[in-house]
Amino acid sequence: MTFVFDENLSKNLSEGLQKLENGNTRSAHRVKVLYAPDLCGEGADDEVIIPKVGAIDAIFITQDRDFTNKKHYFSLYKQHQAAIIVYRLENKAIYWDKVKSFVRLWEDIKHTSHTHKRPFVFIIGKTGGIRRFEF
Secondary structure: OEEEEOOOOOHHHHHHHHHHHHOOOOOOOOOEEEEHHHHHOOOOOHHHHHHHHHHOOEEEEEOOOHHHHOOHHHHHHHHHOOEEEEEOOOOOOOHHHHHHHHHHHHHHHHHHHHHOOOOEEEEEOOOOOEEEOOO
């Protein structure tokens, strides 16, 4: 399983999670973590990212609310069997809050991504709950 982190999240966060994952040998769901600009180029449009992420059977993690607000994306999700996780934290959240939240939820994120049929969109709310977004 592969996760691709949007450039609106820190590259250091994605690289750090990959390093932690390398030592996570007992996890039921081993993953590879990539950074979207390394896959699609810096500043790539969402309409470019969605097909690329779908083509490699990856899960895209973003903070961009467009992924739940722009209805024309929904047909792209279906066409490319996209898997999207929209991560919502309070606007005032500092970097370390994001890191702690990702580490705390990492196994749940992997399990949820592994056990649901594509296409899907999940939202991780401000309280840390993971809920499915129906489109």
